[in-house]
Amino acid sequence: MNKKNLRFVVALHIEAKSIISLYNLKKYKIRKKNFELYQNLGLNIWLVISGVGNINASEATKYLYQRSPINKKNIWINLGMAGSNNYNLGETFNIKKVTYKTKSYYTSTLVNNIISPGEIISVDKVEKEFSKQNVLYEMEAYGFIKEVEKFCDREQICIIKLISDNKKNAPTNFIKNTKFYINYNLENIEKLIDAHVKIASNINENNNSNLYLIQRKFNLTFSYRIILNDLVLNYQKIYPKNLLEKIIDESKDIKELINTLKNKIKIYTLRV
Amino acid sequence: MRKVIYIEKDIKDLPRTKYILKKFKNPIIILIDRYSEVFNKKNQNFRLQKINPAIILAKKYKNFILETPKSYTIGKKNNYYFSYMYNCLFDCRYCFLQGMYNSSNFVIFINYEDFFKEISFLKKKNIGKNTTIFSGYDCDSLAYDNITNFSNSVLKYFENFNDIELEIRTKSTYLKPFYRRSLKNIVLAFSFTPERFSTKYELGVASLKKRVDALKKVVNFGWNIGIRFDPFVIYEGWEVDYERLFKILFSTVPREQIHSVTYGNIRYPKKIFNNIKKMYTNEKLFLKFEKNKKNIYDENNGELIDNFCKNYLFTQIDQSKVFCNIHEK
Numbered sequence A: 001m002n003k004k005n006l007r008f009v010v011a012l013h014i015e016a017k018s019i020i021s022l023y024n025l026k027k028y029k030i031r032k033k034n035f036e037l038y039q040n041l042g043l044n045i046w047l048v049i050s051g052v053g054n055i056n057a058s059e060a061t062k063y064l065y066q067r068s069p070i071n072k073k074n075i076w077i078n079l080g081m082a083g084s085n086n087y088n089l090g091e092t093f094n095i096k097k098v099t100y101k102t103k104s105y106y107t108s109t110l111v112n113n114i115i116s117p118g119e120i121i122s123v124d125k126v127e128k129e130f131s132k133q134n135v136l137y138e139m140e141a142y143g144f145i146k147e148v149e150k151f152c153d154r155e156q157i158c159i160i161k162l163i164s165d166n167k168k169n170a171p172t173n174f175i176k177n178t179k180f181y182i183n184y185n186l187e188n189i190e191k192l193i194d195a196h197v198k199i200a201s202n203i204n205e206n207n208n209s210n211l212y213l214i215q216r217k218f219n220l221t222f223s224y225r226i227i228l229n230d231l232v233l234n235y236q237k238i239y240p241k242n243l244l245e246k247i248i249d250e251s252k253d254i255k256e257l258i259n260t261l262k263n264k265i266k267i268y269t270l271r272v
Numbered sequence B: 001m002r003k004v005i006y007i008e009k010d011i012k013d014l015p016r017t018k019y020i021l022k023k024f025k026n027p028i029i030i031l032i033d034r035y036s037e038v039f040n041k042k043n044q045n046f047r048l049q050k051i052n053p054a055i056i057l058a059k060k061y062k063n064f065i066l067e068t069p070k071s072y073t074i075g076k077k078n079n080y081y082f083s084y085m086y087n088c089l090f091d092c093r094y095c096f097l098q099g100m101y102n103s104s105n106f107v108i109f110i111n112y113e114d115f116f117k118e119i120s121f122l123k124k125k126n127i128g129k130n131t132t133i134f135s136g137y138d139c140d141s142l143a144y145d146n147i148t149n150f151s152n153s154v155l156k157y158f159e160n161f162n163d164i165e166l167e168i169r170t171k172s173t174y175l176k177p178f179y180r181r182s183l184k185n186i187v188l189a190f191s192f193t194p195e196r197f198s199t200k201y202e203l204g205v206a207s208l209k210k211r212v213d214a215l216k217k218v219v220n221f222g223w224n225i226g227i228r229f230d231p232f233v234i235y236e237g238w239e240v241d242y243e244r245l246f247k248i249l250f251s252t253v254p255r256e257q258i259h260s261v262t263y264g265n266i267r268y269p270k271k272i273f274n275n276i277k278k279m280y281t282n283e284k285l286f287l288k289f290e291k292n293k294k295n296i297y298d299e300n301n302g303e304l305i306d307n308f309c310k311n312y313l314f315t316q317i318d319q320s321k322v323f324c325n326i327h328e329k
């Protein structure tokens, strides 16, 4: 099963419901919980219900980061409903910019032809005026992105918002409509998320050094660990593991091992 | 793929902004206050952005031209550089920009004229005669020229700066603006590595044949040509490849049109080296790099390169036209 490595931060359970069923997420049971968590370990997908507002979104993001496995390829997603002056109910947006008071934040530049790009003004109280056109008003994106920027690259940050109300239509039947709009757009939302997953697949995994092979034979001080780790990382780019094992076997002490590795690297010439 | 274009609010209505925007089909425009709020942030992945870099249109307000490091010259006493753009269309594995910037998005400073104004002060200070200005330090000067139209402005202005020398360095084959009467104070400088190396390590750069064909055309228009082997790279079979490359280039450009030839090894300041190393965990190109006394990371191959280049180049062109960018250990 290919891991998707997704982290969702969603304000309300009703907004999360379709995602929970799409990815077959199960409730994560812990005794003392600050936020409700869902997960699918096989796909490495986690979701937190943050509650409404930027403070909650920020806290829930932090909570999910601490609770779920850290992976360089994780995509962090904030999904939810928003209001607008002129956009139609149910319209879906791939948010590129979040402005809170005078500060602005940016998400990945990934766009597709299915979900329109959009900009958010994040606010602390329910917005009724919608004074600006062509933007979305909502209450969590700022809390989410301000927190997520601390540990995640911009290219792995995705915010998706759907219009629940606008100047002409108050948010009546919020539960029913939210369920409908998200379900209706779910396929497109999934496609956008998959595009992010595809981009993240280009991220280099860290090379694990075979240092443990040395540690089986020698006790290493902290400084030797650093020197040898670097040497082994370079060595294993050019020679197979069994040769390293042979060198370790034949070395009387660490100094001899370091010299041998250095010399082996020195005699290598780049092949093009 | 649609392009995301960030534009500083203050320049959104300027003619050059509109000109650049017209080059893109249905771009996604995001207005920003200053380019730095997008470009300088730490949490960015240079490699991922490189897949489809966004464009940032900005205005520069200060530091239009800067002094080059002391030993950097192609013959003149005063040496300055400027960058109307940050980052590059090409993707060279050794490019130092990827260790210098957090972002691989293209920043284009559209107020070209302000760069030229600053350059004209040098003329007024009366040091113009002994000055070279280098373009293409933080970008490839011409790689994006069909979008930016930068070289047209350069040609217009440098016609009047006839005592200040300008080097335009590139790996691009987009040389159309130079298919015209040459200017004596402009040096078109082309960086080359052997084809075998270039194919693997200089992604997006045209084949040697295409580049040499483009070079021939500007030679025919009489332009001064700079040839740059910087970086000069050592790998299995490099001698044969370089001899072949030298032969091709020196038979393409007549001696009298060769303004200068420079060569140097791959070298980085510590911070830049560490950033690049982290990006390519399996790359063998940097395997033998070590810190030297000046806190610069390079391979210990300066002497080898220097001897090889001198042996060949001094038989081809006047020694005074050859410049070495390998620094004392």
Ligand code: SF4
Pocket (backbone or CB within 6 Å): B087, B088, B089, B090, B091, B092, B094, B095, B096, B097, B138, B139, B140, B171
């Ligand atoms: S052409 Fe120059 S600026 Fe562009 S990627 Fe290559 S080394 Fe960097």
